[in-house]
Amino acid sequence: MKAAFSMLATAALAAGLLLTVxxxxxxxxxxxxxxxxxxxxxxxxxxxxxxxxxMDAVGYTYVLLDTAEGQRWVAAQQTPVAVGDIVQTNQGMxxxxxxxxxxxxxxEVIYFSxxxxxLSATTLPPGHPTTTTAPVAAGTxxxxxxxxxxxxGRDIAWVYANMDSLAGQPVSLxxxxxxxxxxxxxxxxxxxxxxSGSATExxxxxxxxxxxxxxxxxxxxxxxxxxxDKDFSAGYSYAVLxxxxxxxxx
Numbered sequence: 512m513k514a515a516f517s518m519l520a521t522a523a524l525a526a527g528l529l530l531t532v533x534x535x536x537x538x539x540x541x542x543x544x545x546x547x548x549x550x551x552x553x554x555x556x557x558x559x560x561x562x563x564x565x566m567d568a569v570g571y572t573y574v575l576l577d578t579a580e581g582q583r584w585v586a587a588q589q590t591p592v593a594v595g596d597i598v599q600t601n602q603g604m605x606x607x608x609x610x611x612x613x614x615x616x617x618x619e620v621i622y623f624s625x626x627x628x629x630l631s632a633t634t635l636p637p638g639h640p641t642t643t644t645a646p647v648a649a650g651t652x653x654x655x656x657x658x659x660x661x662x663x664g665r666d667i668a669w670v671y672a673n674m675d676s677l678a679g680q681p682v683s684l685x686x687x688x689x690x691x692x693x694x695x696x697x698x699x700x701x702x703x704x705x706x707s708g709s710a711t712e713x714x715x716x717x718x719x720x721x722x723x724x725x726x727x728x729x730x731x732x733x734x735x736x737x738x739x740d741k742d743f744s745a746g747y748s749y750a751v752l753x754x755x756x757x758x759x760x761x
Contacts, residue, residue: 522592558583559599559630565592568613570694572627574598585622588694600624604695656687657706665722667717668708674739674751681744682753683734685761688725689716697754702724703733718749723758732759 541554553559560576560583567573572590576583576598585600588612592598603622610617660666661683670677670684688702698720719733735756742748 521724549744552732553599557599557601559597562592562594562596565594566614568611573611573614573621574627584618585624585627586621587624587627590627590629591632592627592629596629599628599630600626600694602699604692606696624692626693656689656704658685658687659733660705666705666707668714668724670717670737671708671714671751674737677737678739679736681734681736683732684717684753685730686717687730688727688729688731691725691727693724698722699724701731703731718752719756719758720752720754721756721758723756725758725760730761732761733757 534537551747557579558576558580560578562574563577563582564575564696565572567589570589571586572588572592573584573586574592576585585603587600587603590598595752599693601624605620605622606618607620608617630675648654665684667684667686669680684703684705686705688701690702691699692701699722701719702716703719703723706715719735721733721735725731733753733756738752740748740750741752
């Protein structure tokens with residue numbers, strides 16, 4: 512009798528454990544059912560991962576993400592996230608041995624990104640950016656970028672053709688913003704195109720750094736010094752760019 516009772520108790524316990532596991536599995540799957548963003552394909556040029564660790568400091572959110580490519584630290588403008596959330600962001604710019612004085616911590620490698628999109632949040636807080644625009648690779652022509660030059664004949668193609676003689680010199684250009692990342696390493700990063708140059712040769716797109724703000728699609732006039740052969744690591748190297756530019760949105 513005692514043996515039978517023991518067997519029944521064991522069976523009941525096992526059934527209870529199975530129900531608990533099933534309930535946990537259902538709960539884990541519910542967010543994807545309730546939030547289509549979790550099931551949506553990841554846009555080209557973006558990464559997606561689960562937050563393993565997070566902290567905020569001086570307007571930035573630091574997250575350790577578990578991605579399909581392994582774990583990586585990402586820093587972006589301050590965003591409400593929690594451990595276990597699934598977030599999405601662009602590839603960002605890699606910095607080696609970066610030290611955060613406010614956190615009193617040095618990161619072996621950290622990627623600075625424009626924004627984090629918390630896919631686990633079914634509704635995002637007011638004013639929270641949804642996601643950054645998928646990157647437009649240098650050398651990729653997009654529609655409707657043609658604009659008049661500030662000075663006839665002096666356009667982006669002209670900069671590439673004369674970059675050796677222009678190194679260290681101030682140049683003014685008008686172009687359309689095709690990519691924009693805000694507040695990375697204390698500056699804003701934008702790519703402009705003006706309809707000139709060759710997409711195949713990569714001479715149609717110029718990187719500009721500026722303290723001023725802009726948005727993808729803006730027509731801007733930028734003035735800054737031309738710099739050559741800048742390598743920011745992680746594949747972010749540029750034969751020519753414009754540094755510390757003043758910027759006017761037209």
